[in-house]
Amino acid sequence: xxxxxxxxxxxxxxxxxxxxxxxxxxxxxxxxxxxxxxxxxxxxxxxxxxxxxxxxxxxxxxxxxxxxxxxxxxxxxxxxxxxxxxxxxxxxxxxxxxxxxxxxxxxxxxxxxxxxxxxxxxxxxxxxxxxxxxxxxxxxxxxxxxxxxxxxxxxxxxxxxxxxxxxxxxxxxxxxxxxxxxxxxxxxxxxxxxxxxxxxxxxxxxxxxxxxxxxxxxxxxxxxxxxxxxxxxxxxxxxxxxxxxxxxxxxxxxxxxxxxxxxxxxxxxxxxxxxxxxxxxxxxxxxxxxxxxxxxxxxxxxxxxxxxxxxxxxxxxxxxxxxxxxxxxxxxxxxxxxxxxxxxxxxxxxxxxxxxxxxxxxxxxxxxxxxxxxx
Amino acid sequence: xxxxxxxxxxxxxxxxxxxxxxxxxxxxxxxxxxxxxxxxxxxxxxxxxxxxxxxxxxxxxxxxxxxxxxxxxxxxxxxxxxxxxxxxxxxxxxxxxxxxxxxxxxxxxxxxxxxxxxxxxxxxxxxxxxxxxxxxxxxxxxxxxxxxxxxxxxxxxxxxxxxxxxxxxxxxxxxxxxxxxxxxxxxxxxxxxxxxxxxxxxxxxxxxxxxxxxxxxxxxxxxxxxxxxxxxxxxxxxxxxxxxxxxxxxxxxxxxxxxxxxxxxxxxxxxxxxxxxxxxxxxxxxxxxxxxxxxxxxxxxxxxxxxxxxxxxxxxxxxxxxxxxxxxxxxxxxxxxxxxxxxxxxxxxxxxxxxxxxxxxxxxxxxxxxxxxxxxxxxxxxxxxxxxxxxxxxxxxxxxxxxxxxxxxxxxxxxxxxxxxxxxxxxxxxxxxxxxxxxxxxxxxxxxxxxxxxxxxxxxxxxxxxxxxxxxxxxxxxxxxxxxxxxxxxxxxxxxxxxxxxxxxxxxxxxxxxxxxxxxxxxxxxxx
Numbered sequence: 001x002x003x004x005x006x007x008x009x010x011x012x013x014x015x016x017x018x019x020x021x022x023x024x025x026x027x028x029x030x031x032x033x034x035x036x037x038x039x040x041x042x043x044x045x046x047x048x049x050x051x052x053x054x055x056x057x058x059x060x061x062x063x064x065x066x067x068x069x070x071x072x073x074x075x076x077x078x079x080x081x082x083x084x085x086x087x088x089x090x091x092x093x094x095x096x097x098x099x100x101x102x103x104x105x106x107x108x109x110x111x112x113x114x115x116x117x118x119x120x121x122x123x124x125x126x127x128x129x130x131x132x133x134x135x136x137x138x139x140x141x142x143x144x145x146x147x148x149x150x151x152x153x154x155x156x157x158x159x160x161x162x163x164x165x166x167x168x169x170x171x172x173x174x175x176x177x178x179x180x181x182x183x184x185x186x187x188x189x190x191x192x193x194x195x196x197x198x199x200x201x202x203x204x205x206x207x208x209x210x211x212x213x214x215x216x217x218x219x220x221x222x223x224x225x226x227x228x229x230x231x232x233x234x235x236x237x238x239x240x241x242x243x244x245x246x247x248x249x250x251x252x253x254x255x256x257x258x259x260x261x262x263x264x265x266x267x268x269x270x271x272x273x274x275x276x277x278x279x280x281x282x283x284x285x286x287x288x289x290x291x292x293x294x295x296x297x298x299x300x301x302x303x304x305x306x307x308x309x310x311x312x313x314x315x316x317x318x319x320x321x322x323x324x325x326x327x328x329x330x331x332x333x334x335x336x337x338x339x340x341x342x343x344x345x346x347x348x349x350x351x352x353x354x355x356x357x358x359x360x361x362x363x364x365x366x367x368x369x370x371x372x373x374x375x
Numbered sequence: 376x377x378x379x380x381x382x383x384x385x386x387x388x389x390x391x392x393x394x395x396x397x398x399x400x401x402x403x404x405x406x407x408x409x410x411x412x413x414x415x416x417x418x419x420x421x422x423x424x425x426x427x428x429x430x431x432x433x434x435x436x437x438x439x440x441x442x443x444x445x446x447x448x449x450x451x452x453x454x455x456x457x458x459x460x461x462x463x464x465x466x467x468x469x470x471x472x473x474x475x476x477x478x479x480x481x482x483x484x485x486x487x488x489x490x491x492x493x494x495x496x497x498x499x500x501x502x503x504x505x506x507x508x509x510x511x512x513x514x515x516x517x518x519x520x521x522x523x524x525x526x527x528x529x530x531x532x533x534x535x536x537x538x539x540x541x542x543x544x545x546x547x548x549x550x551x552x553x554x555x556x557x558x559x560x561x562x563x564x565x566x567x568x569x570x571x572x573x574x575x576x577x578x579x580x581x582x583x584x585x586x587x588x589x590x591x592x593x594x595x596x597x598x599x600x601x602x603x604x605x606x607x608x609x610x611x612x613x614x615x616x617x618x619x620x621x622x623x624x625x626x627x628x629x630x631x632x633x634x635x636x637x638x639x640x641x642x643x644x645x646x647x648x649x650x651x652x653x654x655x656x657x658x659x660x661x662x663x664x665x666x667x668x669x670x671x672x673x674x675x676x677x678x679x680x681x682x683x684x685x686x687x688x689x690x691x692x693x694x695x696x697x698x699x700x701x702x703x704x705x706x707x708x709x710x711x712x713x714x715x716x717x718x719x720x721x722x723x724x725x726x727x728x729x730x731x732x733x734x735x736x737x738x739x740x741x742x743x744x745x746x747x748x749x750x751x752x753x754x755x756x757x758x759x760x761x762x763x764x765x766x767x768x769x770x771x772x773x774x775x776x777x778x779x780x781x782x783x784x785x786x787x788x789x790x791x792x793x794x795x796x797x798x799x800x801x802x803x804x805x806x807x808x809x810x811x812x813x814x815x816x817x818x819x820x821x822x823x824x825x826x827x828x829x830x831x832x833x834x835x836x837x838x839x840x841x842x843x844x845x846x847x848x849x850x851x852x853x854x855x856x857x858x859x860x861x862x863x864x865x866x867x868x869x870x871x872x873x874x875x876x877x878x879x880x881x882x883x884x885x886x887x888x889x890x891x892x893x894x895x896x897x898x899x900x901x902x903x
Contacts, residue, residue, distance in 0.1 A: 026835055027819040029755060040751045051742040058713060065716045077720040081655040090710045091703060098699045106692060108751040113688040156831060158438045168833045191525040192618055194683055198824040203754050205684045207619060208524060209612020212685030227826045229758040231518045233525060234444045237829030303511040304530055333528050
C-alpha cells in the first residue's frame with residue numbers, strides 16, 4: 001500500500017505549486033522520521049485517496065441529478081423506491097473497502113504497541129505545566145531534569161517580537177540517540193497530560209497514578225517539537241516537548257556532560273544557608289515552578305490561585321507552609337512538590353515567599369528542616 | 376400515504392386556559408411547548424455562538440490579546456456544553472413536540488403535563504450553567520467532557536455545571552419517555568410502524584438512546600461530585616480509583632450522544648428530500664434498519680475516543696473495527712438520499728437547499744470520521760484541530776443544517792405564513808460558505824500539529840487561524856438572517872400559506888390548516 005500512497009504523493013508533488021505547499025507540511029501530517037510515523041503518513045494518504053474517489057463518485061451522481069433532474073428542465077419524477085440488488089451492493093461493497101483499510105491499520109496498531117527490547121527507557125512525568133524526564137535504563141541512566149517552556153512572557157503578551165519556535169521551545173530538551181529504540185514510560189503528577197511529538201508518530205496520555213508506555217526509533221537526526229495534547233488546565237497550551245535526536249557519539253558526549261554536571265551540583269543537604277542566599281535561589285525556583293499560578297508579584301489569581309503576598313499561611317507558622325508545599329492541597333491545583341524539587345530548592349522557595357513582597361518574616365528555612373518534615 | 380382527515384375547522388374555537396405569561400408557564404399543549412423549546416434552543420445557540428466568536432477572536436493571531444488562558448478554557452468548555460445540551464438537543468425535542476403528534480395523527484403528546492415540566496426544567500439548568508461564569512473562580516474549565524481529575528480541581532462553577540447536567544438529563548429522559556409512549560401508542564388508526572414518517576422512526580430510536588445513556592452521564596458527573604466533596608476516590612489512583620474510568624463511563628454516554636444529535640437530523644432530511652424530488656423516499660425499510668443499526672453500534676464504539684489512553688492492542692483493534700462498521704449504515708443512508716433525488720423532478724426551495732447542503736457537507740464529516748476511526752491515524756490527530764473540524768462538520772453542517780432545513784420546511788405550518796425565499800436562500804448560501812471557510816482549514820491545522828483547546832499557538836498556524844476566525848464571524852452574523860426570516864413569518868409579513876404549501880408534500884401534518892390550529896386530530900384521522 002505504501003507504494004500506492006507514495007505514488008500518489010509523488011503525483012501530487014508533480015504539480016509544482018501543490019508540491020511546494022505540501023512540502024511545508026502546513027496542510028498535511030508532519031514529515032515522519034520513524035517507521036511508525038511513516039506508516040501512519042502513508043495510511044492517511046491512502047485513506048484520503050479512497051475517500052476522495054468515493055466522494056467524487058457519490059457527489060458526481062448527486063450533482064448530475066441536481067443539475068439534470070430538475071422540474072425546471074422538464075424532468076418528470078420516476079416512481080421507483082426500492083431495489084434489493086442495488087441496496088445489497090451498496091452495503092457489501094463498503095464492507096469490502098473497509099476490510100482493505102483495516103488490514104494495514106491492524107499491522108500498524110500491533111507494531112505501535114510493541115514496546116519490547118528498548119535500548120533506552122525514559123520516564124516522562126506530566127506536571128501542571130511542565131514535563132519531568134528521568135532516564136531510567138540504557139545509556140544515560142540516572143539523568144533527570146525538568147523541562148519548562150522557554151518562550152518568554154513578553155512574547156506571549158505581545159511586548160516582544162515572537163521567535164521562530166514560539167511556544168515550541170524548552171529550556172532542557174529530551175535528548176536521544178538516532179536509530180535506537182527509545183521506550184517512553186508516561187505518568188503524571190496531577191491531572192492527565194499527553195506526550196505528543198507528531199514527527200515521531202507518538203501520542204500517549206500521561207495518567208496520574210498509572211504508568212503507560214510508548215516507543216519510537218528516530219531515523220534522522222534533528223530537533224522535533226510537540227505539545228501536551230490533553231487539556232490539563234490553565235497553561236495547557238504552554239507545555240511543549242522538544243526532542244533532540246543526536247548521533248551516537250554526540251549522544252555519548254551529552255550523557256557525559258550531564259553526568260558531570262549532576263555530580264558538580266550535588267547539594268549537601270546538611271549545609272546551613274544564609275538568608276540572602278536562600279532568597280536569591282528561591283526566587284529562581286519560584287519563577288520556574290510557582291509563578292505560573294501565584295504570579296511573580298505574589299498576587300495570585302484568586303480564587304483559583306490564592307495570593308501568597310500577605311497570605312496567612314505564608315506569614316504564619318512555617319510548619320504549615322512546609323506541609324502545604326510538600327504535600328499539596330487536595331482538590332485544588334496546588335501540587336505536591338515534595339517529590340518534584342530537592343530539599344534545598346524547597347527550603348529556598350519557602351524562604352523566598354516568606355521574605356518577598358510584603359512578607360517579611362526574616363526567617364530562613366534550612367534544607368535539614370525540609371528533610372525532617374518529609375513524613 | 377393517503378389519509379381521511381375529519382374536518383378540522385371545529386378545532387378553531389380557542390382553548391380556555393390562562394393568557395399572557397401564565398399561558399406559557401402552564402401550557403400542556405404540544406405546539407406551545409414545541410415553540411418554547413425552539414425559542415429556548417435558539418437563545419442558547421446565540422449564547423454559545425458568542426462564546427465561540429470570543430474564542431475565534433482570541434485565536435485570530437498568535438499571542439494573548441483578548442482573554443487569558445483560564446477564561447479561554449472556560450469559554451471552550453461552556454461553548455461545548457451550551458451547544459450540545461442547550462442548543463442542539465432541545466431544538467430536536469422542539470421539532471419532536473411540534474411535529475410528532477401532527478405526523479402520527481395524535482391530538483397531543485402522551486404525557487402533556489410532564490411535557491410542560493420537561494421544558495421548564497431547561498431554563499433552570501441554563502441559568503445554573505450560564506450563571507456559573509459569575510461565581511468565584513468562574514465556570515468550569517475542564518472541557519465539555521469534564522475529564523477527571525481536572526474537573527475535580529475546578530471551583531464551584533463545576534458544581535453548578537454538575538447540577539445543570541443532572542437537570543438537563545432529567546428533562547431529556549422525561550422528554551424521551553414521552554416520545555416513546557406517544558409514538559408507540561397514539562398513532563392514528565391504520566398507521567402501522569412501517570408507515571410512519573421516517574422522522575418519527577429516527578426520534579423513536581433516539582428516545583431509546585436517551586433513556587439508555589442520560590443516566591450514565593448523570594452517574595459519571597455524580598461520581599465527580601462525590602470525589603470533589605465527599606471523600607470518594609472513583610477517579611483518584613491514590614484511593615484505589617482510576618482517572619480513565621471516568622472516560623469509559625463518559626464516552627459510554629458520549630458516543631450514543633453523538634447519534635442522539637444526528638439521527639433526528641437524518642429524519643428531517645428524509646422528510647424533505649422526497650417532497651422536493653417529488654418522488655417517494657428510496658429504501659424506506661433500509662433507512663429504518665440503518666438507523667437502528669447505527670443506534671446499536673453506537674453502544675460498542677465508545678473507546679475510540681480514548682485510543683491514546685494506552686489500552687491493549689486487542690482492545691484498540693476491537694473498537695477500531697466496530698467504529699469502521701458504522702460507516703456501512705451511514706453510507707446506506709447517503710446512498711438512499713442520492714437515489715431518492717435520482718430521476719426526481721427537483722426544485723430547490725430553501726428547505727431543499729439546506730437538505731442538499733447537509734448531505735454534501737455532512738458526508739465530508741463522515742469521511743473524516745472514517746479516517747479518525749483508523750486507530751494509528753487517530754493517535755496522530757486525536758485532540759487536534761482535525762477532530763475539531765470533524766465534529767463541527769457533523770454537528771454544525773449535520774445537525775444544525777438539518778434543523779434549519781426543518782425550520783424552513785415547517786415554518787409555514789407553524790406560522791401560517793410563507794417565509795421569504797430570498798432571505799432563506801441568503802441565509803443558506805452565507806452559512807455554507809462561511810461554514811467551510813471556518814472549519815475546512817482546521818483539518819490542515821490539525822494534521823500539521825495544532826492541538827485543540829489552546830489559547831495561543833505556534834507561528835506556522837497563524838494563516839489558517841486568521842482565515843478560520845474571519846469565517847467564524849461571517850458564519851455567526853449569517854445566523855442573524857434567520858431571525859429576520861422567522862420574525863417576518865411570525866408578524867404575518869408574507870404570503871399566506873396553504874394547508875400544504877409544498878407541491879408534493881406527503882404526511883398528515885399537511886392535512887391540517889396552516890397555521891396548525893391549537894388543537895388538532897381530536898378525532899384521529901384514518902390512514903389507509
